[in-house]
Amino acid sequence: MVKIEGHDFPDDLYYHRDHMWVKLEDGKARVGYNQWAAEAAGKLVSIKTRPAGKTVKAGKTLGSIESGKWVGSLKMPLTGKIAEINLGLSDKPSLINEAPYGDGWVALIEPENLDAELKELISGSDKAALEAWLKEEIEKAGV
Numbered sequence: 001m002v003k004i005e006g007h008d009f010p011d012d013l014y015y016h017r018d019h020m021w022v023k024l025e026d027g028k029a030r031v032g033y034n035q036w037a038a039e040a041a042g043k044l045v046s047i048k049t050r051p052a053g054k055t056v057k058a059g060k061t062l063g064s065i066e067s068g069k070w071v072g073s074l075k076m077p078l079t080g081k082i083a084e085i086n087l088g089l090s091d092k093p094s095l096i097n098e099a100p101y102g103d104g105w106v107a108l109i110e111p112e113n114l115d116a117e118l119k120e121l122i123s124g125s126d127k128a129a130l131e132a133w134l135k136e137e138i139e140k141a142g143v
Helices: 035-041 114-118 127-141
Strands: 002-004 007-009 020-025 028-033 044-049 061-067 071-075 080-085 107-111
Touching (some): 002 127, 007 035, 035 127
Antiparallel strands (some): 002 007, 028 107, 044 061, 061 071, 080 107
């Protein structure tokens, strides 16, 4: 586990610059929203996602999330077909705040270009790259 400015970044995950994470699982990819971004957004009160069965390209919108002070897009970290959506988030979007790397996952993806697109993500084991990226994000957010 990499800890940066009090925020956890599990080292077995990959991180997309739009704050989504990727965990590889038996040829599929579980994706979610990282802890820093969830805390910066505040308590999440709503989530809307594309349905299972749809194919979404990397960098395009998987859905949107909303807190009391903010609305933002969930950007796909990988191109692929949505195999499953975490239906538990419909009743309790704040699961993303409470357990962003556990029960707060967003979708399970069947990736199409996994090897090529993983090269565009930040490896959780690359602490220097994670620190540099998060420093940029904190400066952009003004926190």
